[in-house]
Structure formats: structure tokens, C-alpha cells
Amino acid sequence: MLFKCMFSGSGGQGSALIAKIVCKGAMEENLRVVMTQTYGIEQRGGDSTAFVILSDEPIGSPIVEQDANVAVGLSQTTYQSCFEGTCKGGVLFCNSSLVENPGQEDGFEQVKLPVSDMAVELGNVKGANMVMLGAVVKKTGMLKKETVEHVIEKLLGAKKPQLVEPNLKAFRAGYDAV
Amino acid sequence: MASLKERYGQTLNLDKLTSYCPGCGHGVVTRLVAECIEELDIRERAISIVGIGCGGFSHHYMDIDAIEATHGRSASFAVGYKLARPDRIVFTYQGDGDTSAIGIGDTMHAANKGMPLTCIMVNNTVFGMTGGQMSPTTLEGQVTATTVNGRDCSWQGYPLLVPEMMRAMPGVKFLARETIGSPKQILHAKKSLKKAFECQIKGLGFAFVEMIVPCPTGLKMPPLKAYDWLRDRMIPYFQPQVFKDEVE
Amino acid sequence: MAETLFCKNTETFAESLARCGVKYHFAYPITPATDVMKRMAVILPKYGGKMMQMESELAVSSAVAGAACTGTLVATSTSGPGFDLMQEAIGFMCGADLPCIILDSMRVGPGDGDIVGAQSDYYMATRGGGHGDYRVPVLAPCEGQEIADLMPHAVKLAYTYLTPVLFVIDGVTAQTTETTTVPDYHDYSAEFDVSGWQYTGTEYHPKRALITGSYAHEDGYKMNERLRAKYEVIREKEQMWKEDSIEDAEMIVVAFGIHGRMCRDLVKKMRADGKKVGCIRPVTLWPFPDKAFEKLPASCRQILVIEMNHGQMVDDVRLAVNGRLPVHFFGKTGGDTPMYTLREMIAETSRLMGE
CATH class of the missing domain: 3.40.50.920 (Rossmann fold)
Structure with missing residues (x-):
């Protein structure tokens, strides 16, 4: 198995956090993980992209170079690079609450999910990243649901225990939505 | 009559003739250092780190472990050594070129770190080994191979007063300038050198002694004239004094 | 105990150094190598050692040489511009047969260049780096796991041949975050008898003088012939691919x-x-x-x-x-x-x- 992922979002959307959760989850499942943040795709002000590679064998190229088989675009300004960065046979996750006129996929699958709206309904727009993470985990099967829930509990529980439940709720909502 | 070995002990290597020039101040300073090591009974755990220049020969005349560091870096070698072996007595023996030209950064930062180290700077105001060129401590107007009309301070700088630069550093616990122009001065110099070692033995901090000595060869003078020059020209500028003594 | 870490490869480098017995680390901040010294400052005290920040890479390599004289396993980490400055004492250590571990986390040059990764220090690394006829064994791991796996070998090389051992890692790999399993603590340098060459005072041995230049000494030719013979053995026995x-x-x-x-x-x-x-x-x-x-x-x-x-x-x-x-x-x-x-x-x- 080899997942080459890119998690993109604009300032405050928490794309880096879901990348971190995926990395920690992969470690719990004894997978090999590589994360890079600066190389490959141009960075714009406020936007950030974390590249994560998961595999059950030694990882070759540590660089995700427009060959992501899992791409997540949380915002309008980061969507285009995700669209261009998804490889054949991959899955592009689009936050349809914010992305206007998503592109017509060609050779890969596109999951359009209004994660920001769903998060608002759940009580806090900040949970959009977790909703998306739930969808990614379910759709790709890259990690077990329980693993990710455990990581969320551990990661957030240490400093902000009050955030564990709302985040788990958002994650599960996304998981059930696809 | 007592043999030389009985008189001077184990440290000074009396089998070897020094290669210092006649009248060179290094001979006296080397002997004083050896005497201090002997009297303080630290020979077996003393490490001499010498610089490049005539001072680099000093370790040949002492039966103690020695490291010939790269030019100017003795103080940094000493810092690394002392960190790894705080139980050893580590001292540097360097000339003015080594200490205050190429190695001024190493010297100052080692002093400022305040680790228990002893640094002996033998200042004769010229690069002796390479044939009498200007050093940072060359006096105003002094003729050297590279200041043929005398040092012009307007662009070649003023003679550097190294201990004065360290004075404000709290990590420096013993700081002195000494000379060897007369028996009295030699006795005084030995006292300071001994304190500079005691400072380290007690683990108090950095100790620095500048020794003002003549270099007859570099000055192109017979030894006696060089000593007159030491008295009349060098000592008025490089005034011997104990700047700081926090050893007691 | 062996542990799987998820961290930058510079940090993996630090962990591997400390777990293989490095006691003292000297360094000066420079991107993309600074994370090594930062991590060493945190972890070395746990192993009874210290990280010492020096005022320049010249001072760093000199302090490394001074500490290496004691027989203790020491290390440093830097990038191109700092590696330039270190050459003085690296040449010294080669001439003086002193072991240590060095990392050059390579960035683009020449001059200050930029902080992005590069492999352009290859010549400098493999041709000795300073003046004189000497070489330094150079290891080029391609990922975090290989850093950890090579470290015991690096220490053994350094102490077998009494030489600095250099790691070169391009800055991209150095800054990549990945999973690496690092080994249990084991001081590999302790497997070697250093009493024959360490400079720790006449209490342990007759006077020893470490002299590396050939000037004023008769052994300059002999020193170079000894180095030549050493490098021939390394060439014959230590090639890895x-x-x-x-x-x-x-x-x-x-x-x-x-x-x-x-x-x-x-x-x-x-x-x-x-x-x-x-x-x-x-x-x-x-x-x-x-x-x-x-x-x-x-x-x-x-x-x-x-x-x-x-x-x-x-x-x-x-x-x-x-x-x-x-x-x-x-x-x-x-x-x-x-x-x-x-x-x-x-x-x-x-x-x-x-x-």
C-alpha cells in the first residue's frame, strides 16, 4: 500500500492538524510515514499544504510531486493546486462549501462535500477539517476509524480535553457522509 | 650541590636545549610555568595546549602531555578539552600573534565562557617565527619587517591591550600583566602565573596572564639592548599590573 | 530501548549520535543543520553529556579537536558555509589521527548561497576539504532509517581508523519528517581501547605530544606515509553501496x-x-x-x-x-x-x- 497525500487549506482551516493526525495514526498502525511541507508546490500567503506519504514498506521518493492519490482542498485558493496534483486513479476531496466551480475530474475521482456547512450545523465551522478527515478515512481506508479516533483523543485530550468530543463528532459525521 | 633535577623537579625537561634565540623571553616564561606546575604538583594531570609561533616550542621543554593546536585556536581546543575532562589542568601557551591576531575571537570567547582554564599570552610585539612582522601589539612607530617606516596607527591600528579587553568579563577570575625585565619582576610574574593555575585548580573560572617579553631577533637588537627597549618602550605602554584577583 | 520516532531527519541524526555514545556536541546555528544542536542540547544531558554552542564554526571544529584528544566521542553538525570554516581543524584531526563525527547538511552554494538543499559539497567532502593529502570517510544516508542504521558503523570507522567521519545529507532529506526506528543506547566508542593515543596527562602514560605540522619536526614525511597506508586500507575495506x-x-x-x-x-x-x-x-x-x-x-x-x-x-x-x-x-x-x-x-x- 502507498498513499501519497496532500492536505491543503487556508490560514486557520487546520489542514496541518489533519496531516498530523494522519501521521500519528499511521505510526500507531506501524506504517512508515514521510511528511514534507515546503517542497513541491508553490506556497502562497496564508495557504499551506502538508504532504504525507504512508506505506507499509520503505518509502521511495519522499516528495509528492503532482502524484497525490489523496488530495484535500479545504479552500478556494488551494483547490486548484490539489486538482492539478491528483494523479490518475486518485481521489480529490473538495470542500464544496467554499470551492466555487470545482473542476471536471479526468482520470481520478472527486468527492465533493460541503464540510464547512456540515461543521456549522454541528456547532463550529472550525470542525470542517475533521469532517473532511472522516470522509478521507472512510473513502480511502488508509487508516482504521478507531485508530484516528484514538489519536484525536490523545492529541487533543492532552491540552484541550473539552475539544475531544466536538472533534470526534465532526470526524464521525464526515465518516458517515461518504 | 643538588642536581638540576633535584632543584627543578620533573616538569622541566633538562635534557633538551631550548631552541629559543639568545635573550628571548620565552626561556624565562617556560621555566616559570614549569616551576609553577612542579610546585602545585599538577604535572601528571597538566595538559599544555600551545599555539603556532615560537611559543609552540614550549612544550618540548616540559614533561607534560601537550597539544600543538592550529594557529590561534588554542583557547578553543582548551574549551573542548576541559568540557570533556574537567579533572585535567589545561593551559594554553601562546604568543601575541596567536592570541591577539588570528586567535582574538577564540581568546575572548574562551575568557567570556569563564570555564576554569589558564591562558598564558607571551607578548613580544612581533611575529618572531616568521621573521619579525607586525603583530596587533606592535608599538606605535615600531619598525618591523612589515612596518618599514614604523607602525602608523592611523591605518594599522593601535597596539592591542588584551587583558584590558577582558576586564569587564565576570567569568575572568584572575587577570594580570607581568614582565621579566628584572629579577624582581620575574618573581612577581611567577606569583601571578601560580595564581592563574590555582584559579583553575580551585575551579573558579578563567585565568589570563599576559607576559611582556623581548624578542631580540625580531627587534634586530643584541639581547641587552632588547631588554633596554623592553624597559623603555614596552613596559610604559604595557603596564604590568594585576587587574583582577578573585582567587583568594 | 529501541524506539520509533517521527521527527525531522536532523533530529534523527541527533538521536542516533546520542544513542551511539556521543558525549559532547559542539555547534554553531546554521540552516538546515540547527535542529541537530537544538535536539542535542535537550537530550545529551540525559546521557551525561553536553551540547556546547560556540561562537563560530572555526571555534567549533577546534573545540571538537580539543575534546577528541581526550579519547571521548564528540560530534558536530553544520551546513556548507560552516563546513568551509571547519576545514582547518578537520585537517588537523586527520593529521593527528583523532576521531569524531561530523554532519554536513548540504545547502546550495557557493558563498552563503541559500538555505535550500543541495548535494554540491560532494567535492569538498570527498577530496579532504582542506589543504594537504588527506581524506575523510564520507557516509551519505538517503533517509532517516539509514542515518540510524549507519551511526554505529560511523563510530566504529572513526575509532578503528582514528579519523573524523563525515555524514553528508542534502538539506531536503535533512528537513524531511519521517518515521525512524532508533536503537537502544550503546556507546560504540567504549568498545575501543583509547589508552594508546588519548592525551590525558602523564599520570597515565609517558609524555605524549600531539604535533600535526611537519615543520620543525622530522616526521612530516612519515606522517603522510602513515596516512597514505591508512587510506589504502579504507579504500580496500570500507566501500559501501x-x-x-x-x-x-x-x-x-x-x-x-x-x-x-x-x-x-x-x-x-x-x-x-x-x-x-x-x-x-x-x-x-x-x-x-x-x-x-x-x-x-x-x-x-x-x-x-x-x-x-x-x-x-x-x-x-x-x-x-x-x-x-x-x-x-x-x-x-x-x-x-x-x-x-x-x-x-x-x-x-x-x-x-x-x-
Whole structure:
């Protein structure tokens, strides 16, 4: 198995956090993980992209170079690079609450999910990243649901225990939505 | 009559003739250092780190472990050594070129770190080994191979007063300038050198002694004239004094 | 105990140093190597050691040399501009037979250059680096796990041959965050008897003087002959490389560090397309693995060297191949994407293979 992922979002959307959760989850499942943040795709002000590679064998190229088989675009300004960065046979996750006129996929699958709206309904727009993470985990099967829930509990529980439940709720909502 | 070995002990290597020039101040300073090591009974755990220049020969005349560091870096070698072996007595023996030209950064930062180290700077105001060129401590107007009309301070700088630069550093616990122009001065110099070692033995901090000595060869003078020059020209500028003594 | 970490490879480097017995680390901040000293400052006290920040890389390498005289395992980490300054004491340590571990986390030059990763210190690393006739064993891990796996070997090399051992890691690999299993603590330097050469006072041995220049001494010639003999043994015994699918290869790609790692994918993808490509990845850059090129398969028609520079290791490959086959070069350095992508590497390899 080899997942080459890119998690993109604009300032405050928490794309880096879901990348971190995926990395920690992969470690719990004894997978090999590589994360890079600066190389490959141009960075714009406020936007950030974390590249994560998961595999059950030694990882070759540590660089995700427009060959992501899992791409997540949380915002309008980061969507285009995700669209261009998804490889054949991959899955592009689009936050349809914010992305206007998503592109017509060609050779890969596109999951359009209004994660920001769903998060608002759940009580806090900040949970959009977790909703998306739930969808990614379910759709790709890259990690077990329980693993990710455990990581969320551990990661957030240490400093902000009050955030564990709302985040788990958002994650599960996304998981059930696809 | 007592043999030389009985008189001077184990440290000074009396089998070897020094290669210092006649009248060179290094001979006296080397002997004083050896005497201090002997009297303080630290020979077996003393490490001499010498610089490049005539001072680099000093370790040949002492039966103690020695490291010939790269030019100017003795103080940094000493810092690394002392960190790894705080139980050893580590001292540097360097000339003015080594200490205050190429190695001024190493010297100052080692002093400022305040680790228990002893640094002996033998200042004769010229690069002796390479044939009498200007050093940072060359006096105003002094003729050297590279200041043929005398040092012009307007662009070649003023003679550097190294201990004065360290004075404000709290990590420096013993700081002195000494000379060897007369028996009295030699006795005084030995006292300071001994304190500079005691400072380290007690683990108090950095100790620095500048020794003002003549270099007859570099000055192109017979030894006696060089000593007159030491008295009349060098000592008025490089005034011997104990700047700081926090050893007691 | 052995532990799987998820951290930057610079931090993996620090963990590996500390777990293999390094007691003192000297360094000066410089990107992309600073994370090593930061991590060492935190972890070394746990192992009874210390990280000491010095005022320049000149002072760093001098302090390393001073500490190495005690027989203690010491290390430093830097990047190109700092590595330039360290050459003085590295040459000293080679002449004086002193062991230590050095990391050059390579960034683009010349001069201050930029902080993006590069492999352009290859010449400097493999040709000694300073004046005089000396070499330093150079290890070029391509990923975090290899850093951890090579570290015990590096310490053994340093103490067997009494020499500085240099790691070169391109800045991209150095800053990559990945999972690495680091070993239990074991001081590999403790397996060696250092009493024959350490300088710790006449209490332990007759007076010893460490003199590295040949001036004013009779042993300059002897010292160089001793070094020559040492380097011949290292050349003979310590070459390391990894091969991938070269048995029937028509094209062999040679790359080290990150490009060597990317060749795993290159070989896999091109083989899947029916193209007979193999890879040789030098792990030691000095000694260069000449032996890997002694018996190339008869199927091999050409060789392509890929580097993150303008062609440095390619010289060593050409020397090793000695005109038997055409040796091509593909490389770049600097810029936002400071190296060729896998896609570009595959395109160039395909082009040369006539497709």
C-alpha cells in the first residue's frame, strides 16, 4: 500500500492538524510515514499544504510531486493546486462549501462535500477539517476509524480535553457522509 | 650541590636545549610555568595546549602531555578539552600573534565562557617565527619587517591591550600583566602565573596572564639592548599590573 | 530501548549520535543543520553529556579537536558555509589521527548561497576539504532509517581508523519528517581501547605530544606515509553501496542521498513499463565504491548519474567506469524546487534509452 497525500487549506482551516493526525495514526498502525511541507508546490500567503506519504514498506521518493492519490482542498485558493496534483486513479476531496466551480475530474475521482456547512450545523465551522478527515478515512481506508479516533483523543485530550468530543463528532459525521 | 633535577623537579625537561634565540623571553616564561606546575604538583594531570609561533616550542621543554593546536585556536581546543575532562589542568601557551591576531575571537570567547582554564599570552610585539612582522601589539612607530617606516596607527591600528579587553568579563577570575625585565619582576610574574593555575585548580573560572617579553631577533637588537627597549618602550605602554584577583 | 520516532531527519541524526555514545556536541546555528544542536542540547544531558554552542564554526571544529584528544566521542553538525570554516581543524584531526563525527547538511552554494538543499559539497567532502593529502570517510544516508542504521558503523570507522567521519545529507532529506526506528543506547566508542593515543596527562602514560605540522619536526614525511597506508586500507575495506535490479539492466542510474532514494521509484516504475533500468546508490562517497563498477552486467549499455548539483560525483563514476561505457549526467541545484523531480528523472532516463 502507498498513499501519497496532500492536505491543503487556508490560514486557520487546520489542514496541518489533519496531516498530523494522519501521521500519528499511521505510526500507531506501524506504517512508515514521510511528511514534507515546503517542497513541491508553490506556497502562497496564508495557504499551506502538508504532504504525507504512508506505506507499509520503505518509502521511495519522499516528495509528492503532482502524484497525490489523496488530495484535500479545504479552500478556494488551494483547490486548484490539489486538482492539478491528483494523479490518475486518485481521489480529490473538495470542500464544496467554499470551492466555487470545482473542476471536471479526468482520470481520478472527486468527492465533493460541503464540510464547512456540515461543521456549522454541528456547532463550529472550525470542525470542517475533521469532517473532511472522516470522509478521507472512510473513502480511502488508509487508516482504521478507531485508530484516528484514538489519536484525536490523545492529541487533543492532552491540552484541550473539552475539544475531544466536538472533534470526534465532526470526524464521525464526515465518516458517515461518504 | 643538588642536581638540576633535584632543584627543578620533573616538569622541566633538562635534557633538551631550548631552541629559543639568545635573550628571548620565552626561556624565562617556560621555566616559570614549569616551576609553577612542579610546585602545585599538577604535572601528571597538566595538559599544555600551545599555539603556532615560537611559543609552540614550549612544550618540548616540559614533561607534560601537550597539544600543538592550529594557529590561534588554542583557547578553543582548551574549551573542548576541559568540557570533556574537567579533572585535567589545561593551559594554553601562546604568543601575541596567536592570541591577539588570528586567535582574538577564540581568546575572548574562551575568557567570556569563564570555564576554569589558564591562558598564558607571551607578548613580544612581533611575529618572531616568521621573521619579525607586525603583530596587533606592535608599538606605535615600531619598525618591523612589515612596518618599514614604523607602525602608523592611523591605518594599522593601535597596539592591542588584551587583558584590558577582558576586564569587564565576570567569568575572568584572575587577570594580570607581568614582565621579566628584572629579577624582581620575574618573581612577581611567577606569583601571578601560580595564581592563574590555582584559579583553575580551585575551579573558579578563567585565568589570563599576559607576559611582556623581548624578542631580540625580531627587534634586530643584541639581547641587552632588547631588554633596554623592553624597559623603555614596552613596559610604559604595557603596564604590568594585576587587574583582577578573585582567587583568594 | 529501541524506539520509533517521527521527527525531522536532523533530529534523527541527533538521536542516533546520542544513542551511539556521543558525549559532547559542539555547534554553531546554521540552516538546515540547527535542529541537530537544538535536539542535542535537550537530550545529551540525559546521557551525561553536553551540547556546547560556540561562537563560530572555526571555534567549533577546534573545540571538537580539543575534546577528541581526550579519547571521548564528540560530534558536530553544520551546513556548507560552516563546513568551509571547519576545514582547518578537520585537517588537523586527520593529521593527528583523532576521531569524531561530523554532519554536513548540504545547502546550495557557493558563498552563503541559500538555505535550500543541495548535494554540491560532494567535492569538498570527498577530496579532504582542506589543504594537504588527506581524506575523510564520507557516509551519505538517503533517509532517516539509514542515518540510524549507519551511526554505529560511523563510530566504529572513526575509532578503528582514528579519523573524523563525515555524514553528508542534502538539506531536503535533512528537513524531511519521517518515521525512524532508533536503537537502544550503546556507546560504540567504549568498545575501543583509547589508552594508546588519548592525551590525558602523564599520570597515565609517558609524555605524549600531539604535533600535526611537519615543520620543525622530522616526521612530516612519515606522517603522510602513515596516512597514505591508512587510506589504502579504507579504500580496500570500507566501500559501501546499494544495488537495485542491475543484473539485466541496460541502463544503470547512479545517484546518492535523496536522488538515490528516488531511484527506488524510478526503477520500479520504469521496470513496470518494461524498461530494463537498474540503480547503484553509493553509500560511502569516500571511499567511492569503485568495486560496484568492476563487474557491470554485459547487458549494460550506458550509465546516467543524477545529482543535486552540476556534476561532481559523475567524475568518480567516470573514473570507475574508465571509458568502458558512456556516462551521462543529469542534475541541477538551487531554486524553489532545488532538484529534478522523479518525473523529470524518468523522462531523462527514457530519452537516453531512445524512447
